Amino acid sequence: MKQINVIFSYIFIIVGACIITSSKIAEQFVPRNGFYDIDLSLNYWIGALIAVLGMAGFIINSKFYENYLKEVDLRKREFEEKNKLDNTQ
Secondary structure (H helix, E strand, O other): OHHHHHHHHHHHHHHHHHHHHHHHHHHHHOHHHOOOOOOOHHHHHHHHHHHHHHHHHHHHHOOHHHHHHHHHHHHHHHHHHHHHHHHHO
């Protein structure tokens, strides 16, 4: 079931990139058609926001931070055990 969240994260990243790309293409072709007053800045913001949300969702759903916390706890236990042995001598 967690794979669905990762798939949606990838979809959000791709959709954000497509929005930004299509806005850039529209900026290039619209002046050729005679429309010079066009503002696509909102499209860039929406595309960037969707892409960032997709990246955040991917990071949150990944096991990276859980594995990192497990490693930190393991090192902490090893350090405490080492110090216990050193203090008893």
